[in-house]
Amino acid sequence: MTMERRSVLKKLGVAGAVGGLAGCMSVQQQDGGSTTAGGDGGDGGSENESSGEGNASTASTSSGPAGTAQIWYSLPDPEIPARKEAMSRFNESSQHAVEGSDISDMRKKTTSAIPAGQGPQTFEWAHDWTGDYSQRGFLVDQSDQVSVSLDQFTEAAANACRFEGSLYGLPHTAETVGLVYNTDIVDEAPESVADMKSVMEEHHDPGNNKYGLAFPFTEGYFISAWMQAFGGYIFDNSKEAKLGIDKPEAIEGAQFAVDNFAPYMPNDPAYEPQASAFASGNTAFAFNGPWYLATLNDKGVNYEVTKLPTPEGGEPTPYTGITIWYFAKAMEEGGADAAAARKFIEWYVTNEEMARTRAEEQGSIPVLTSIIDEGDLPENVQGFAEAVEQGRPLPAHPQVNKVWDPLKAGLAKAFNGKDVEKAMNTAAKEIRSNWE
Structure with missing residues (x-):
């Protein structure tokens, strides 16, 4: 995908409802x-x-x-x-x-x-x-x-x-990606990631198919908010170093996501199982976009949407x-x-x-x-419109197409417990090699 975003962004659905990415x-x-x-x-x-x-x-x-x-x-x-x-x-x-x-x-x-x-x-x-x-x-x-x-x-x-x-x-x-929350589980929208974590910790019970968060972790479009939350960037054609996934600020953001979100998610970080988990009605939160609401309506999930919560010391900056x-x-x-x-x-x-x-x-x-x-x-x-205000436009430069697959592989390693910095450095090396 130019960004599995359409393979994820907007045209994604839930297993059984939309048949996957x-x-x-x-x-x-x-x-x-x-x-x-x-x-x-x-x-x-x-x-x-x-x-x-x-x-x-x-x-x-x-x-x-x-x-x-x-x-x-x-x-x-x-x-x-x-x-x-x-x-x-x-x-x-x-x-x-x-x-x-x-x-x-x-x-x-x-x-x-x-x-x-x-x-x-x-x-x-x-x-x-x-x-x-x-x-x-x-x-x-x-x-x-x-x-x-x-x-x-x-x-x-x-x-x-x-x-x-x-x-x-x-x-x-x-x-863009916003925060969707199940109103049968969550009383009010969290303003900070810390507030969100307290709810996730209380509700998360994977043994009974209950989760704190549904988050397509390995998709660059979805994790962009966090990799770009502390001054980092994924790709920026205006910079001398167009690729930013191996910069300290982006690595900090990826590590933040691993530490604060991965423990409360289903084991498979791909879009379909994550989307299915929230659509089942047993998950407190989801990071997802407007394209997802038709599925939730079809499934009868009670939900509301708000902008992304704020991490301490940063600002969520999703791609739009x-x-x-x-x-x-x-x-x-x-x-x-x-x-x-x-x-x-x-x-x-x-x-x-x-x-x-x-x-x-x-x-x-x-x-x-x-x-x-x-x-x-x-x-x-x-709520999604406010999330759009938090973000930055998805790059349209031709070179960005070769970013997403290596980044996805690196994020999968990070999600599964591998060293985040090493995973991002490996992904960056592959991307630059593909650009040559």
Whole structure:
């Protein structure tokens, strides 16, 4: 993953509810049968699902020739009905149409299909792929084609769609990791890690499947808050030493996480078992993001969301992301299908009604300033919004892609009791070697 964040960030779900990591999610076949992918007839693969509802012939208000765009996304099961409804609404009201596919491994699928001319007109993912994918020719600049103003979005959201002066997509939500707590177990949100630990110590009883914390410890996106809590950083292109995981401040943060969080977690630090533990209703706290709330709602867990607690002598600094609809290479030649994709994207990202619904039902953080300025976000969304304020944008530089896997291996060693400094030094050595 550019950050298993989409394999973790946003598109992750719980075992049995979403089938694992976002990048490993099972494909849901929608009503209406499968479709091919890509403007040229597609790859004919099985990882496709048609919207099955509405088509271009029902439209009457849009100008220009009708077109049908292929759109790819990767969603937890509970979010798929809302996406199908959105596609249906667009198809029923537009001369254009979209056909959607839920993709189990978005990175693998896009990196194989797009170069072969079989990719979609647009796909949905976090902004951190802009640098890598634009340099590989997977994206196209649509600066002169879009008809919406970026001034409608927060500054962070508007900037996330650009790379080196080109516009490669449009944004619709923000996301980060916050603190989710079970209100049947926890009386009030802890302000400090010390307060949080007192609750974890009291509740943690792994012999009876009760845990203090569910935390995907080995995922860089999730542990970023703590590795960057004491002045450290994971990757910063503005610094002479871009990689920071072996710097003393980052090692201090990783050690803090090992000492204060690992003892209260299930034994497997991967996303799925951690997410499952909290969704079972037997865990006090979870570090997770807005994408997780649909699963919790589906499971009937009573919860609230707040910003991350403060460690003594530091400030939690999580990575933050912007989810965007990318302008994929299949739009390069223009035409009706590209116009259909552009119209869908513009409609989707500026629709205030749908943005509010996503906030209320899925915990999504809007990036439309018109909604944010109203100041009436749902309480749980407000908690994530405050966590966003704690953070820093996820790097979009192409080199960051080679950080996550070695870092993940190093964090696994640290979680399992190996020397933290040695684990980070080994990971850093591998990353720098991969950069050469």
